[in-house]
Amino acid sequence: VTAFDRADSHAHLAAHARRAAAFDMRQMFARDPGRAERFAFELPGLLVDLSKQRIDDDTLRSLIALAHETGVTGRRDAMFRGERINATEGRAVLHTALRAPAGSVVTVDGRNVVPDVQAVLGRMAAFSNRVRDGDWRGYDGRPIAHVVNIGIGGSDLGPYMACEALVPYGHPRLSMHFVSNVDATHMVETLKRVDPATTLFVVASKTFTTQETLANARTAREWFLGRAPDSGAIARHFVAVSTNEVEVSAFGIDPENMFGFWDWVGGRYSLWSAIGLPLMLHIGPRAFAEFLAGGHAMDRHFRDAPPESNVPMLMGMIGVWNANFLGCDSVAVIPYDQYLHRLPAYLQQLDMESNGKGTTLAGGRPGYHTGPVIWGEPGTNGQHAFFQLLHQGTRIVPVDFIVPIHSHHRVGEHHAMLLANCFAQSQALMFGKTEAEVRAELAAQGLPGDAAAALLPHKVFPGNRPSTTLLFDRLTPHALGMLIALYEHKVFVQGAVWGVNSFDQWGVELGKQLAGRILADLRAGEPAAGHDASTARLLARAIGARPGG
Numbered sequence: 184v185t186a187f188d189r190a191d192s193h194a195h196l197a198a199h200a201r202r203a204a205a206f207d208m209r210q211m212f213a214r215d216p217g218r219a220e221r222f223a224f225e226l227p228g229l230l231v232d233l234s235k236q237r238i239d240d241d242t243l244r245s246l247i248a249l250a251h252e253t254g255v256t257g258r259r260d261a262m263f264r265g266e267r268i269n270a271t272e273g274r275a276v277l278h279t280a281l282r283a284p285a286g287s288v289v290t291v292d293g294r295n296v297v298p299d300v301q302a303v304l305g306r307m308a309a310f311s312n313r314v315r316d317g318d319w320r321g322y323d324g325r326p327i328a329h330v331v332n333i334g335i336g337g338s339d340l341g342p343y344m345a346c347e348a349l350v351p352y353g354h355p356r357l358s359m360h361f362v363s364n365v366d367a368t369h370m371v372e373t374l375k376r377v378d379p380a381t382t383l384f385v386v387a388s389k390t391f392t393t394q395e396t397l398a399n400a401r402t403a404r405e406w407f408l409g410r411a412p413d414s415g416a417i418a419r420h421f422v423a424v425s426t427n428e429v430e431v432s433a434f435g436i437d438p439e440n441m442f443g444f445w446d447w448v449g450g451r452y453s454l455w456s457a458i459g460l461p462l463m464l465h466i467g468p469r470a471f472a473e474f475l476a477g478g479h480a481m482d483r484h485f486r487d488a489p490p491e492s493n494v495p496m497l498m499g500m501i502g503v504w505n506a507n508f509l510g511c512d513s514v515a516v517i518p519y520d521q522y523l524h525r526l527p528a529y530l531q532q533l534d535m536e537s538n539g540k541g542t543t544l545a546g547g548r549p550g551y552h553t554g555p556v557i558w559g560e561p562g563t564n565g566q567h568a569f570f571q572l573l574h575q576g577t578r579i580v581p582v583d584f585i586v587p588i589h590s591h592h593r594v595g596e597h598h599a600m601l602l603a604n605c606f607a608q609s610q611a612l613m614f615g616k617t618e619a620e621v622r623a624e625l626a627a628q629g630l631p632g633d634a635a636a637a638l639l640p641h642k643v644f645p646g647n648r649p650s651t652t653l654l655f656d657r658l659t660p661h662a663l664g665m666l667i668a669l670y671e672h673k674v675f676v677q678g679a680v681w682g683v684n685s686f687d688q689w690g691v692e693l694g695k696q697l698a699g700r701i702l703a704d705l706r707a708g709e710p711a712a713g714h715d716a717s718t719a720r721l722l723a724r725a726i727g728a729r730p731g732g
């Protein structure tokens with residue numbers, strides 16, 4: 184039994200949820216003129232509108248009580264202090280130190296890590312400036328024009344998402360490429376688009392033992408050596424980002440060309456560390472500093488704001504409300520911004536790898552659901568695809584709408600149309616369309632009685648479906664930093680309530696182990712004994728042998 188089960192507010196919320204089944208947001212808005220104001224939260228450059236969630240004042244009060252009873256704030260403070268809250272790996276969790284201003288103090292084992300962070304940022308900045316200024320040159324004397332990041336998971340999703348998000352700030356000479364998949368297609372198709380003499384490979388791996396990344400890095404090196412004048416050229420074309428200097432050297436990258444980080448940076452929280460090197464190359468050190476400052480601004484808010492107005496806390500708790508009390512299994516994240524097209528994939532890892540856990544910190548099984556399924560695509564595209572289910576399906580899927588007020592592009596009416604669609608979707612989810620409204624509409628269209636009656640139920644929208652809208656001024660590096668840190672802390676809050684360790688990922692290990700055995704079979708050209716019949720058959724088929732023969 185966890186604090187979540189035991190909490191008085193849990194029982195209260197469960198009872199409250201039975202009443203909430205009758206909550207009708209249409210009526211709540213009609214009856215309460217202050218609702219939009221009370222449930223909207225302003226941070227510099229960002230408005231978070233929670234008023235279209237199925238909550239009332241009592242819900243929020245009880246959710247805050249639940250956060251207190253489950254020790255969210257204590258755990259938050261322990262994280263900021265550098266305690267080893269990642270218990271299963273015995274590590275501190277300090278992505279917040281990566282964006283702490285120079286001069287602040289964050290200690291791990293009695294050592295202030297901020298100077299270490301600043302030193303790496305300084306090396307990254309010096310290197311980025313040389314590449315961006317054209318001073319760092321390839322083997323034939325031309326400046327770098329392509330950056331290929333080779334990494335996977337946390338060493339890919341963050342820098343890829345952020346580089347795409349901040350294209351308007353990108354260096355005009357540099358094109359950014361990201362190779363993650365061990366499927367050779369990913370590397371082959373990327374290499375077709377780059378010139379070895381002007382390409383910088385960034386091999387990004389915290390451990391430098393990840394199978395996919397090392398395979399891709401070896402293939403890239405081989406390709407490069409087949410074209411470069413001599414192996415000395417490696418030093419101008421390959422850099423590494425890692426915590427493992429020994430393996431980096433063994434691979435053939437000079438530690439001079441390595442940018443380090445620390446075990447207290449989790450992979451999916453590492454964009455702010457040297458893993459962000461491609462982003463710094465892309466947007467430059469100054470804009471990268473603004474990105475960090477945005478993250479830090481959100482850290483200060485999360486650390487200092489009272490729970491009643493603490494946005495990550497409220498978003499996290501409302502997520503708990505939707506997941507555990509209203510029975511929602513998934514959350515859709517819909518950025519109305521094409522530059523944020525990788526955000527759903529990024530948040531999918533952040534949230535699902537952090538809170539997709541079936542064991543509590545104490546080692547027991549939680550008697551409730553933990554992390555929801557996170558998914559999404561940019562709007563308006565999603566509207567023409569899966570929004571049907573969001574509006575009329577039998578499942579309730581809470582939606583996060585994320586949209587900037589200003590676009591980077593003033594082209595015709597595009598942005599007004601984008602905003603209109605975004606606002607309309609949350610309105611439609613909330614309002615729905617009643618039978619009476621549909622009937623009146625059909626009558627106005629002059630549809631004959633029978634046809635109208637047959638069509639009527641198909642055109643009704645139940646409404647009362649929850650969403651949050653995050654409305655920010657413009658997609659700047661600072662705004663992106665705030666947004667990402669906001670979601671990190673939201674995930675943190677939920678992990679704390681559910682009593683799970685949001686910072687390990689043992690669930691990815693089993694597949695890796697089994698893949699090792701199966702790869703050995705593929706190499707040997709025959710399945711070893713001991714596989715289940717299905718796997719044995721698949722293997723046999725792939726190898727070209729006949730099952731059992």
Ligand code: G6Q
Nearest residue numbers: 336337338388389390393450451
């Ligand atoms: C993230 C995970 C995982 C990790 C990759 C790559 O939190 O730990 O996605 O980032 O497995 O690991 P390396 O950086 O060690 O190659």
